[in-house]
Amino acid sequence: MQSDSLDGTARPQDGEGLGVLPEKEPPAPHAPREAILEVRDLVRHFPLTQGVVVKRQVGAVKAVDGVSFDLRRGETLGLVGESGCGKSTVAKLVTSLETPTAGSILYKGEDVTRLSGRALKAVRRNIQMVFQDPYTSLNPRMTVGDIVGEPFDIHPEAAPRGERRRRVQELLDVVGLNPEYVNRYPHQFSGGQRQRIGIARGLALRPEVIVADEPVSALDVSVQAQVVNLMERLQDEFGLSYVFIAHDLSVVRHISDRVGVMYLGKIVEIGTEREIYEHPTHPYTQALLSAVPVPDPSAGERRTRIVLEGDVPSPANPPSGCRFRTRCWRAADRCAQEEPVLQVPAVLRHAEGPAHHPSACHYAEEKERIVPG
Numbered sequence: 001m002q003s004d005s006l007d008g009t010a011r012p013q014d015g016e017g018l019g020v021l022p023e024k025e026p027p028a029p030h031a032p033r034e035a036i037l038e039v040r041d042l043v044r045h046f047p048l049t050q051g052v053v054v055k056r057q058v059g060a061v062k063a064v065d066g067v068s069f070d071l072r073r074g075e076t077l078g079l080v081g082e083s084g085c086g087k088s089t090v091a092k093l094v095t096s097l098e099t100p101t102a103g104s105i106l107y108k109g110e111d112v113t114r115l116s117g118r119a120l121k122a123v124r125r126n127i128q129m130v131f132q133d134p135y136t137s138l139n140p141r142m143t144v145g146d147i148v149g150e151p152f153d154i155h156p157e158a159a160p161r162g163e164r165r166r167r168v169q170e171l172l173d174v175v176g177l178n179p180e181y182v183n184r185y186p187h188q189f190s191g192g193q194r195q196r197i198g199i200a201r202g203l204a205l206r207p208e209v210i211v212a213d214e215p216v217s218a219l220d221v222s223v224q225a226q227v228v229n230l231m232e233r234l235q236d237e238f239g240l241s242y243v244f245i246a247h248d249l250s251v252v253r254h255i256s257d258r259v260g261v262m263y264l265g266k267i268v269e270i271g272t273e274r275e276i277y278e279h280p281t282h283p284y285t286q287a288l289l290s291a292v293p294v295p296d297p298s299a300g301e302r303r304t305r306i307v308l309e310g311d312v313p314s315p316a317n318p319p320s321g322c323r324f325r326t327r328c329w330r331a332a333d334r335c336a337q338e339e340p341v342l343q344v345p346a347v348l349r350h351a352e353g354p355a356h357h358p359s360a361c362h363y364a365e366e367k368e369r370i371v372p373g
């Protein structure tokens with residue numbers, strides 16, 4: 001269902017009318033990819049206040065507390081963790097919807113956190129967000145055409161007024177929706193279709209980076225795969241880089257090149273898809289993986305299941321040392337005193353192979369039979 005102008009065969013040059021999406025070459029398969037985003041020591045603390053008339057700060061919710069990662073051009077970085085671990089706050093920081101308390105976000109080498117005015121607006125255009133819940137993130141009183149074309153109100157330079165309707169229809173086509181539906185309202189679409197509308201809106205300004213905050217969590221499992229497949233196709237076609245957020249490791253596996261696992265405001269382990277899913281060394285990742293449902297029940301019986309005790313502690317008062325220690329079966333005295341750094345653990349430093357990747361644990365090690373072979 002693609003128009004000629006968008007399938008790369010007969011697209012006019014940018015500024016000549018059509019050509020909704022970027023004229024970017026996807027990276028060559030084996031070319032070394034440079035980082036398009038470099039996130040360093042990112043911190044976002046939300047003040048906790050007391051008092052009605054005179055407010056005084058009595059503490060802070062440490063939603064994001066020292067997060068670093070690179071996003072390479074054309075790749076998908078999955079970010080996974082339980083509810084409240086700070087995933088959405090990272091998404092909002094990276095898309096400049098929130099201001100960090102500390103840290104930097106380099107976009108093509110420029111620190112976005114220090115930009116303002118026109119320079120910030122230009123960067124925002126290139127880093128777009130797709131939101132979680134297609135039921136609440138779309139204004140029910142706006143037509144699909146107005147929703148998808150809304151970014152053009154903020155960035156009128158991206159599409160001349162007379163071109164907008166046609167561009168919106170092309171965007172609908174590119175995400176697999178009938179361009180004739182441009183005057184319909186969100187309630188006339190299914191959940192999966194609404195998420196396609198959200199993706200079309202995210203693509204409108206031809207971004208280079210899309211931060212997708214749980215884009216499929218609210219959808220039925222059968223529809224999830226369709227939306228993930230659509231996002232993969234769009235990534236290939238337009239050379240997009242994704243930060244793909246989910247609370248479930250199984251959701252991001254298919255789409256991610258690399259995965260970062262978050263716990264209480266920090267990334268505790270990061271690596272390639274194979275390193276994280278087949279050779280996890282952090283106890284938290286191992287526990288999350290052991291809870292992923294497997295299609296073959298006999299394989300499920302053969303693997304080790306790790307049940308985590310207790311709840312996630314409050315981010316306003318995280319445990320000393322390693323934040324995971326209060327729920328960790330491997331915790332020792334050292335874990336309460338010394339915060340582990342996210343790096344290749346000393347015991348694995350001289351090892352070769354997929355266990356050799358950053359893991360913030362003093363006692364990191366591979367554990368057999370987490371995932372059935």
Ligand SMILES: Nc1ncnc2c1ncn2[C@@H]1O[C@H](COP(=O)(O)OP(=O)(O)OP(=O)(O)O)[C@@H](O)[C@H]1O
Pocket residue numbers: 046061062063081082083084085086087088089090247315
């Ligand atoms: N504006 C805010 N003011 C105060 N606290 C906040 C604010 N936004 C988030 N928090 C707190 O920061 C922590 C991290 O929230 P965040 O939404 O980033 O987590 P999450 O991993 O995305 O969770 P979920 O999957 O439930 O959305 C939570 O404890 C949350 O209550």
